[in-house]
Amino acid sequence: MIKIEGMIEKTIVEAEELSNHIGKTIRIHGSIYKIRRMSDFAFVLLRAKREIVQCIYSREMTKFLLEELQEESCVIVTAYVNEESRSKKGYDLQIQDIEILSRPEDSSPIVINHKLVDASIEKLLDYRPITLRNEKERAVFKIQEGIVDGMREFLKKEKFTEIRTPKIVYAGAEGGANIFHLDYFGRDAYLAQSPQFYKQMMVGVYERVFEIAPVYRAEKHDTSRHLNEYTSIDFEMGYITGYEEIMQTETMMLQHVLQFLVNNYKPEISLLNVKLPNIKEIPAVRFIEAKELVAKEYNRNINDYDDLEPEEEKLLCKWIKKEMGSDFVFITGYPTKKRPFYAMENKENREETLSFDLLFRGVEITTGGQRIHSYQEQIRKMKQRGMEIEQFESYLMMHKYGMPPHGGLGLGLERFTSRLLEQENVRFSTLFPRDMNRLVP
Amino acid sequence: MIKIEGMIEKTIVEAEELSNHIGKTIRIHGSIYKIRRMSDFAFVLLRAKREIVQCIYSREMTKFLLEELQEESCVIVTAYVNEESRSKKGYDLQIQDIEILSRPEDSSPIVINHKLVDASIEKLLDYRPITLRNEKERAVFKIQEGIVDGMREFLKKEKFTEIRTPKIVYAGAEGGANIFHLDYFGRDAYLAQSPQFYKQMMVGVYERVFEIAPVYRAEKHDTSRHLNEYTSIDFEMGYITGYEEIMQTETMMLQHVLQFLVNNYKPEISLLNVKLPNIKEIPAVRFIEAKELVAKEYNRNINDYDDLEPEEEKLLCKWIKKEMGSDFVFITGYPTKKRPFYAMENKENREETLSFDLLFRGVEITTGGQRIHSYQEQIRKMKQRGMEIEQFESYLMMHKYGMPPHGGLGLGLERFTSRLLEQENVRFSTLFPRDMNRLVP
Incomplete structure (x- = not known):
């Protein structure tokens, strides 16, 4: 021995x-x-x-x-x-x-030791195990590691507890058809669209929690912004005085992350020539005002009063950058009908929620807001929406036995990374992307 | 605005x-x-x-x-x-x-503010969102947070890069039927049994990597040790001189974690009366010697020369604790036929692999070992096993275009936590367990 x-x-x-x-x-x-x-x-x-x-x-x-x-x-x-x-x-x-x-068995079919890998995105991803060996390719994921570490450091400092919740779930948190189905020992199960239900439950336990884990969206969108599996950085906090506190906390977190990168990732920042945004404060525009502003400034029609079009998000960011110098902009007061059943409504105008998105260089990277904590209020809203209360018994348990006012957000790690590095496609910030057509490697 | x-x-x-x-x-x-x-x-x-x-x-x-x-x-x-x-x-x-x-809508149907929640494990888990509010229940997951933070701190210090790899995969790394199947836009996909393929690929990129993420096993085992979704702490390192280096690194990691808990989680250690093991060194017993030792010391027959029975694991740990004072024991040289196709064989005896398990207080918590890095050797072994090489083209890419000698391990977070806290069931160390019968909450 x-x-x-x-x-x-x-x-x-x-x-x-x-x-x-x-x-x-x-x-x-x-x-x-x-x-x-x-x-x-x-x-x-x-x-x-x-x-x-x-x-x-x-x-x-x-x-x-x-x-x-x-x-x-x-x-x-x-x-x-x-x-x-x-x-x-x-x-x-x-x-x-x-x-x-x-020794290698063969020489690489794709040149990886030039400054950039000169290949189509398809080839770059097909040969991912090899192309990631390129100096700049791998630097992207060191930066990404730094983003996560910076966020974690901030959240721990602010006394959030890190949790791990199941990704095989009995019901989708976000509703809709965009959910992967699974046979779980003969029963119907799904892949989690977000840790929403669980992080709320855990607010009742630790007051402040976060999770950094994969989430799954079976969306049939083949765009430069969509992934079917991505990493969501979710936090949820109790005893808030309003949803503004969530936005303030996110602002602090982003400031912390950028400083963390400067302190710890200088070689990669320099190699990739990253232009780090400077965040003093982040403007917040009301949803309807954002729509009207873009329509007026860029001479566009408003086609959909319930949602922002990707083009509108881009134009709004462009205008905010030009007029106010900010790479970020919050949009607040999203319409109730477009937000999930747990979103808290504005008491003075039930048509809008106490929620927000955060846009960064043209793309939405965060959705957040205050949640309903009253059992009766939550039941009422679910009934209005025709939901079957019985199916959500274990979710509603926390409301029934006492919850503080609370709220939180989810931030897409790959989207944030790719906007930070000003890439054309979110797949460049994903080690092994999963999209409608890609399951390998 | x-x-x-x-x-x-x-x-x-x-x-x-x-x-x-x-x-x-x-x-x-x-x-x-x-x-x-x-x-x-x-x-x-x-x-x-x-x-x-x-x-x-x-x-x-x-x-x-x-x-x-x-x-x-x-x-x-x-x-x-x-x-x-x-x-x-x-x-x-x-x-x-x-x-x-x-205010709560109702008073809790289960008493949560006594020292312990006095309920069956089924009821404890059915009411998880509420029972976790108990002081001792929630302390378990603060300790678990500390375990993860301690491991991460150690791995970063040792220059491992943290990675995030997909859990929706095109092939199972561990083989066998114990894999969850998924319909992925009309194609067959699976839930990852481990990040094995990806962490090996990433050794070619960063030399040392780790991932802390969920893995999925569709095992039909309803025991106190099994979960169908659990958190795996995986690391993989290049340029090793032998598989002993993996065991040494794990020993260092465990020492670091225990010290980290002492430094940062005193209140929970005291509340749960945790007896932290003292690790000076960890004995390593060869597989066949372990079998014979247990047979001799406890007067048992050897029924299966290819695998350790759970009872044998328990008895070996008991003997090691009694004779050598160690709560941990490595078992080395597992039979080739029981190890996956990527396990490196002992050149002097092809029947056994350069691999190990780590047992902690009676239960296996880690499997690890050296991997094959030569393309020809890997191809040969896969052919021997009747595997279809074409299906693993993207996995074999790294071998083909050059890989260092490497190896690594996977450690089950919930099992480690539950052995550390000397719990009777791994579910007590899982926030929201998934087993054959449990999908809610």
Whole structure:
């Protein structure tokens, strides 16, 4: 019987620690990203965890021929860290030896080590396991990691508890037909459209909760904004004084995230040339005023008084950016008939809800608002809508046995990322997108 | 048009800040957890975000009658923070006034404010939205939050990148019939049994990755250890020198988590009387030796040479605890025929794999091991197993175009939590469990 100790002897140096080893011979591992031949030497670029490490090959320093190396081989490089003031990093890595751990079976059918992967979006996604190895492609998902970490850090600071709720559910929270159906041991089940019911229940337990998890929409929309599986960042908070508090909290969260990225993701921000928005405050326009403003400013007709068209969202953002300098805009007071049964109505005008969307650079990234907490009020509204109360018994339990005034929101992670990076398609911010036509890889 | 600023004026004091307000009148909110009448005064216990706050009601200090209060009402209490050396906290909260924000429609059909919820597991789970309001019930999921945060903190420190991969998939990673089927726009799809394929692909991108997300097993096991939807903590790392490195990394992670809980979750550890295991090192027993040891020590027959029976796992843990004082034990060298097609085999004995399980207090909580990284070796093994190579083209892409030696593991969050808390059923560590018979709430 052997014993496993909680330690690993380190014989390998990490890329970001190299400057501590000037004047020494070290070992570093990685995948050969690119071999760039010069007249009498070559650059061998290693793909490490987060950066590309440049090594210098010259025949007289090494025991092997350059021809023995192959791009996408995984290797351990033995190198001398040579002080070099002309180098950006302050040192050069002189290769002495290379141990080859693995070789590719074939060379990639798609060039991944240029600045950009030059391929159609279909090909880029078909070859995702390989194209993600491109320096810029993978940087997108480091930024995305930072967005999530920044939001989590903010929410924990504000005393939200992180929860995990089931994605196999007995009823859809958002209603409608856009829901995936599942056979669950002979019973009907669905994939969760949102954690709405559960996060509300958990407000009764912890007062403030959040969840970061996949949600599913069986929408037949094949657009640059839609995914059928995406990551929703949901929070819900009790004891609010109004739905404005949800918007204020989101504003604080976004401010925190942007600062978090500046503090922790400088290399990726620079590599992708990200223009981080500056949030001092976010304008909030009432739904109907937003419609009228866009109609007037851009000389358009209003076709639908109940909903915003994607084009209207774009134009409103354009106008807000031009007039007020903001990349974000809240839209408040959405019509009751377009909002779910749990949305709280404006007592002075039952036609509109105490809810909002947040638009960012032309696209809706958040829906939120205050929820009904009174049992009688919730029952009344469900009956008005012809819903079967019995089916929602476990949901209504929290209202029946006491709930504080509360509200919350859901933010689409991929949409937020893709607007932040000003991409043309939300799929560029999704590791392995699921859409109407794509299930692989 | 109004503008939303990133700030909220605070008029409410948080429970843990009360000691900073001695000698002052403050406002605090919460749900009335319990009213305890004494001879000439009463304790009114408020359920705040993380703690239960004790307030003192005496008629002469207040403007209202005790009878006006109701358990599970949500309230804002105005109270004087009175220095009181005899109190554990160093102060008393003297209620001056109460504003009632909401009242329950009915009183709870199940008593939730005793030390324990005295109910069958079925009733406990049927009334989950309410029973979770019990002080001890909700503490379980604060500990669970801490487990996840501790693991994430460790993995980030070790330079793992957090990823999010699809749960709607085109093929099951673990094979077998235990997989939920889905109609995906007229095509066959499945719910992911694990992020195995994707985390391996991402090793080719970031070297080290992890994911914390739901996985789905359509197993028809109705036991105290099985869930059909659970949270898997998966990590995968490249450039390993052997599968022992995965076990070492898990050992370090568990050590980190236990320390993290001690540092951050003292109130819950104390409330639930958690006996945290002490991990200096973890014994590792070879599969066949484990079987023989249990047979010999407990006078049992070996019925199945290919797998461990749950009873054998229990007895092995019992023996290890008794003889070596460890709550954990690794089992290594599982038979090839019982491990998935991507498991690397022991070159000296192809019948066994370079893989392991980790048992904790009688139950398996982790499966891990080294994976095949050579394209030819993987193809060969898949053909031996009669698998259709074409179906796995996108999975095999990474092997074809270069992969480092790598391996990883999956750890079941709910199982780990329930063993840590020494619960009789994994459902006690699941907010809203999904099993063969339970889809609600």
